[in-house]
Amino acid sequence: MTAGQMAERQAPKEVAARLGVSEAAVELTRRCEVVDLHLDTFIPMRLFGYDPMRRHGQGILRGRHFGHMDLPRMQDAGLSGGMWSITTNPLRTAAGRWRAFTENVARLVEVVDASEGALALVRSHAEYRAARARGAHAIMLSVQGGNAFDGAPNGPADVPDRLLTRVTLVHLTNSRVGAASTPVSYLRRRRGLSEAGRRLVTQLNEERIFVDLAHVHPDGFWDAVEAHDKSQPLIDTHTGVSGVTPHWRNLDDRQLKAIADTGGVVGIIYSVHFLKGAHGHRDGQMILEHMQHVIDVVGEDFVAIGSDYDGAIIPPPDLRSGDSYPRMVQYMLQRGWSEARIQKVLGENFLRAFALLRP
Ligand SMILES: [Zn+2]
Numbered sequence: 400m401t402a403g404q405m406a407e408r409q410a411p412k413e414v415a416a417r418l419g420v421s422e423a424a425v426e427l428t429r430r431c432e433v434v435d436l437h438l439d440t441f442i443p444m445r446l447f448g449y450d451p452m453r454r455h456g457q458g459i460l461r462g463r464h465f466g467h468m469d470l471p472r473m474q475d476a477g478l479s480g481g482m483w484s485i486t487t488n489p490l491r492t493a494a495g496r497w498r499a500f501t502e503n504v505a506r507l508v509e510v511v512d513a514s515e516g517a518l519a520l521v522r523s524h525a526e527y528r529a530a531r532a533r534g535a536h537a538i539m540l541s542v543q544g545g546n547a548f549d550g551a552p553n554g555p556a557d558v559p560d561r562l563l564t565r566v567t568l569v570h571l572t573n574s575r576v577g578a579a580s581t582p583v584s585y586l587r588r589r590r591g592l593s594e595a596g597r598r599l600v601t602q603l604n605e606e607r608i609f610v611d612l613a614h615v616h617p618d619g620f621w622d623a624v625e626a627h628d629k630s631q632p633l634i635d636t637h638t639g640v641s642g643v644t645p646h647w648r649n650l651d652d653r654q655l656k657a658i659a660d661t662g663g664v665v666g667i668i669y670s671v672h673f674l675k676g677a678h679g680h681r682d683g684q685m686i687l688e689h690m691q692h693v694i695d696v697v698g699e700d701f702v703a704i705g706s707d708y709d710g711a712i713i714p715p716p717d718l719r720s721g722d723s724y725p726r727m728v729q730y731m732l733q734r735g736w737s738e739a740r741i742q743k744v745l746g747e748n749f750l751r752a753f754a755l756l757r758p
Pocket residue numbers: 543613614637707710
């Protein structure tokens with residue numbers, strides 16, 4: 400990170416005052432590795448020319464849907480790393496999806512190169528730690544929609560330089576891979592993974608790329624668990640849990656156990672639609688209720704943050720800006736969570752799984 404970029408970062412006292420949290424919460428956040436398992440900031444970059452390097456206010460949408468994240472706010476909050484996702488457009492042809500994906504990767508590489516060391520693309524746990532030692536925000540390249548690879552001769556192995564760390568098998572629509580978890584897909588007779596979907600799981604295992612079970616229909620979830628190499632950690636990067644909020648998009652307790660059994664991790668999403676009903680909370684405490692449920696079911700080693708910032712979601716009103724991670728930490732402290740537990744949930748749980756997959 401250059402001196403200029405460091406100077407822009409606000410002091411803990413200022414951040415604490417602005418967020419209305421304790422300085423201790425800001426300092427603890429900055430002491431921890433904070434990794435967000437799902438950032439969609441690439442979507443507004445592509446659609447609206449959003450500049451992720453410049454500080455933004457909340458804009459006309461008041462922090463709904465987009466404009467949540469940028470580098471200055473990441474640095475204020477102490478966000479150390481994120482899985483940055485490229486979303487596949489299902490309306491393109493197979494060849495078009497693969498071409499668009501490769502163009503988008505090139506575009507992201509340009510943004511990282513232009514960041515003067517503030518951002519770094521990392522492919523392994525060791526590269527993550529090295530990037531952090533230099534003070535960079537570590538980006539782990541991800542894809543939402545495994546149909547991005549339908550047009551790639553060798554599937555995800557064709558992504559250059561082993562840059563890809565995670566693939567979300569399906570996104571919002573059914574694809575050649577399998578069915579998405581939507582209210583409509585429950586009407587289909589065959590809702591699991593296709594043969595192509597099972598083959599994709601095997602290809603991802605061969606490349607040691609995380610298989611992400613967010614968005615997949617429960618039938619496809621269990622097909623993926625069966626097809627998956629049992630020695631590698633499974634992941635669901637952005638979800639709620641149906642033990643708190645019954646919803647077609649959320650994971651039930653059996654699914655949580657299946658992921659924990661592999662040493663994987665579950666990121667809790669910030670979208671109020673999948674969280675609401677959590678003991679009447681209307682703020683970020685909803686997320687804590689979902690995290691607590693995961694902890695009650697499988698223990699504290701398998702839960703993480705997967706906000707889905709900039710992914711057209713509506714976060715709780717107190718978490719609409721990408722600098723609000725210390726507010727989550729404040730809630731954790733108020734619940735009496737130990738510093739060790741907070742550290743795990745903020746980043747170390749994910750980093751353990753990442754080290755298992757790609758040391
Ligand atoms: Zn998603």
